[in-house]
Amino acid sequence: MNYLSVGDALAEVLKHISRKAVEHVALYDSLRRVLAEDVAANRNHPPYDVSAMDGYAVRFADIETVSAENPVRLKVVDDIRAGQMPSIKVLQGRAARIMTGAPTPEGVDTVIRVEDTQEDGHDVLILTPPKQGANIRPMGENLKNEKTVLSKGTSITPGVLAILSMVKQKQVPVFAKPSVAILSTGDELEALDEPVDENKIPDANSHALYAQCKALGIEATLLGIAKDNPLQLRAKLEEGLKYDVLLASGGVSVGHHDFVRSTLDALGITMHFWRVAMRPGHPLAFGTTKQGGVVFGLPGNPVSSMVCFEEFVSPALRSMMGYEKICRRTITAKLSHDLKDRKGRAHFVRVTLSKDEQGYLATSTGTQGSGVLMSMAIAQGFVVVPEESEGLKAGDKVQVQLLQDMDFQEELGI
Structure with missing residues (x-):
């Protein structure tokens, strides 16, 4: 089966996704x-016209000639608080003291801020000319x-x-939120609650995928680790297929002990693709069940698994939950250094972001190997190098797909 481009693979995924009930x-x-x-x-x-300020409700016709040298004197005939209805109509030469949010009385069309007035016994002096209709919030605004x-x-x-x-x-x-099950596969994996075994690899994939789901507001179910045993793997996969979405990491390559593909075939899953032209993460599989469930076969390398989640699983889950915007926000940045690459696959380079007077700067997190999980721990975004590119130069403008919540940007000096 040929490798799909990232765009074609995502389109294929979304073609099989529907919103939840x-x-x-x-x-x-x-x-x-x-x-x-x-x-x-x-x-x-508001249910009626209300004052937007503490001040005095007046008839504009009474005060349109006001100036600092020629203040207007009005008799205060009412005191209206928020939540209290006016008791009288304001007639010519009269005003009503009024609080913010209080309904304006009949007869008035303007509110003067208290700062622009001066009390004088039972009167008020209007000192500053307002605009007609000032400081009134109309009904239904x-x-x-x-x-x-x-x-x-x-x-x-x-x-x-x-x-x-x-x-x-x-x-x-x-x-509704989709139900999601997460399964890791491989004899080499060590569960979080198992004793440390120097000959095994801690299972980070399950917990990273769980966290990525949690960040979307989904409480996923961890199914544990399936060993490279066809019978045990089948039982675990059957359990996972009871959910709307199954995320199975590892075992989707073509090695002698990679049984996920053959087991999914045996379970009647319709597989739509097995490879994507991307780095990291090209051994990515996607399939659907007859009942409308979906299966993602994610790579075993933790970085690859997380990158594939961001590019394919997250948009699918957000689409199921009804979101219109399903992909990460991007910003334009400049590369702070040269970036060598090779043609053939889109490369998702993990970067950190800083800012200077010209804008954002994107800097690689360092070694970009698919097993270097620290690159995901410190990354703030992905620079996506197109599959036809042979590299980028320092100063080149690039699109950075944001990974973190950029509403909080103090570290970038914003």
């Missing part, structure tokens, strides 16, 4: 989920009754959750 969750549990239905307002907000305020497909952030609370959405319709 709609479920309703409690308001607080909806954070970082995706709305599965439009949400409409259940009232106008924020939400209009029965109008859609949040659309299907909206990612629920704290700000979105605040709107949901404002429209009294105690139960929120969201797309």
Whole structure:
């Protein structure tokens, strides 16, 4: 089977992905989920014209000639607090003291900030000319009754959750999360709770993949380690196929003891590809079950496994959860050094980011071997070197696919 390009492989994966069903969750549990239905307002907000400032509600016609040299005196006839309805209409030559958020009384069309006034007994002096309509929030400025305020497909952030609370959405319709199982394979692996054996390799893949799922808001199930034994492997894979998504790392190459491929074939999995033209991570497999489940056969090397998760598994999972944006954000940066490469495969170079007066700088994390897990621990992004490239030069502009939450960028001096 020929190697697929990264773009073609991702397109093939997404072709077989569908959104999960709609479920309703409690308001607080909806954070970082995706709305599965439009949400409409259940009232106008504000429910009437309200003051945007502490000050005085006035008729603009009474004060349009005001200046610093010629203040206007108005009689204060009411004192309106937030949550309290006005008691009287404001007539010519009158004003009402008003608090932020309080409803404006009948007759007024402007609010003067308290800083632009001076109290004088039962009167107020207006010292500064405002614009007509100043400092009044009109009815429905924020939400209009029965109008859609949040659309299907909206990612629920704290700000979105605040709107949901404002429209009294105690139960929120969201797309369900997929169930995910994680399996590592190989006689050479040592489980986290097993004694240290110098002749074995600690299983980092399961825990890295679990963490990557967790970062997406998914609690994956760890199935442990399957030895290179066809019967044990089959039993573990059958267990994993009960989930929406099975992530099996290791054993997908063509070695004499790599049984994952043949076992998946025997279990009736339709395999869509086995190789991708990328580095690290080319021994990547993807298949589907008759029931609509999906299987990713990830490489055994931990860096390769994590890179493949970022490029293929994460977009698939986010698509299942209803996200419109399923791939990592990218930024433009300059390379701080030459980067040698060879044609034939797209290369995902792990980099750290810094910033100077010209913008971002991308610097390799060092040795880029697929077994150098530290390169993923310190990486802030991937520079994707195209498969036709033979290398890049210092100062070249590159696209960096971000790995970390770049909302927090103090280390870059932003």
